[in-house]
Amino acid sequence: MSNFWQDLPQPFFILAPMEAVTDVVFRHVVKQAGAPDIFFSEFTNATGWVHAGEKAIGGRLIKTDDEQPIVAQIWGGEPGDMEQLAKHCKHLGYRGIDINMGCPAKSAIKSGGSALIRNPQLAAEAIRAAKTAGLPVSVKTRLGYTYIDEWHDWLAHLLRQDIVNLTIHLRTKKEMSKVPAHHELIDEIVRLRDEIAPQTLLTINGDIETRAHGLRLIAEHPGVNGVMIGRGVFHNPFCFSGSGEQEVGEQTHKQALLDLLYYHLNLFDHYQEQLHRPFETLKRFFKIYIRDFEGASDLRAALMLTHSTNEVRELLANHKQSITF
Numbered sequence: 001m002s003n004f005w006q007d008l009p010q011p012f013f014i015l016a017p018m019e020a021v022t023d024v025v026f027r028h029v030v031k032q033a034g035a036p037d038i039f040f041s042e043f044t045n046a047t048g049w050v051h052a053g054e055k056a057i058g059g060r061l062i063k064t065d066d067e068q069p070i071v072a073q074i075w076g077g078e079p080g081d082m083e084q085l086a087k088h089c090k091h092l093g094y095r096g097i098d099i100n101m102g103c104p105a106k107s108a109i110k111s112g113g114s115a116l117i118r119n120p121q122l123a124a125e126a127i128r129a130a131k132t133a134g135l136p137v138s139v140k141t142r143l144g145y146t147y148i149d150e151w152h153d154w155l156a157h158l159l160r161q162d163i164v165n166l167t168i169h170l171r172t173k174k175e176m177s178k179v180p181a182h183h184e185l186i187d188e189i190v191r192l193r194d195e196i197a198p199q200t201l202l203t204i205n206g207d208i209e210t211r212a213h214g215l216r217l218i219a220e221h222p223g224v225n226g227v228m229i230g231r232g233v234f235h236n237p238f239c240f241s242g243s244g245e246q247e248v249g250e251q252t253h254k255q256a257l258l259d260l261l262y263y264h265l266n267l268f269d270h271y272q273e274q275l276h277r278p279f280e281t282l283k284r285f286f287k288i289y290i291r292d293f294e295g296a297s298d299l300r301a302a303l304m305l306t307h308s309t310n311e312v313r314e315l316l317a318n319h320k321q322s323i324t325f
């Protein structure tokens, strides 16, 4: 079995899976700004796909050959369905399967997501089922469901399943994203991994903003192999590049953000035929690009009233002076 995880630089950096965010369009935007070492798809429900096919998943698995390596994140509570979807992802050219065992959303925990933390046997079956596709299987999870001290038994159980990588969002399901991630547990988790499954890579996630921040954490906590960044891309789309925290001139930075917004608009139009995503879904991204200059919030408010990518372009052209000077 070809296993790209073994050939990665260490430490490696992963763009976190984010539903309705990290689709083929936004992944390309991040790649343009500064590519991570691994891309993840948005999570895709196995049972939905098995029963309703492509219609149920709305383009979540669309990808292009230049996004490498790319892992399909799947979720669910029916191992048979997960096996089928994992095989389909292999057919689509994905290089790995990641199983989501951390999503706290009500719709997810009916059958999968963080509900698997409370059903370790099902979690093990899901991993076994996904492995039959012949791709390397990893897991992304949280520390526990309700209590922080669940982490030891839950992560030990996952580490016994011989997975290639374990990504831990360092919070419990109950904590959602409301408290700071528990970076203080990293060293103990590394020790547990070393004891049970030294061959399994360990990736940390939660409140890590940039590549430089990730490198600092890894220096403080030797043994961690990878860093996953999610919301950091909203604050700084260049967060994976070496220049994530580098002082570039203010004008250069503003121009780079504007260029990236135009790139995003063009990609949105390009993939529209395949994705059929309403124009409204684009609006959540404007705050990434239009910020930190006088008049930015007024311009953002005006952008929220637009109805098409061309209207956005027109508005930007009219405000070019204020954005770049």
Ligand SMILES: Cc1cc2nc3c(=O)[nH]c(=O)nc-3n(C[C@H](O)[C@H](O)[C@H](O)COP(=O)(O)O)c2cc1C
Residues within 6 Å of the ligand: 016, 017, 018, 019, 020, 021, 042, 043, 073, 100, 102, 103, 140, 169, 205, 206, 207, 208, 228, 229, 230, 231, 232
């Ligand atoms: C809008 C949004 C959508 C998300 N969707 C997913 C998802 O599909 N699969 C998943 O495993 N985690 C998902 N997450 C969680 C992130 O992958 C990540 O674990 C979390 O945001 C903490 O990392 P961060 O502090 O770097 O953002 C999502 C988070 C956000 C903000």
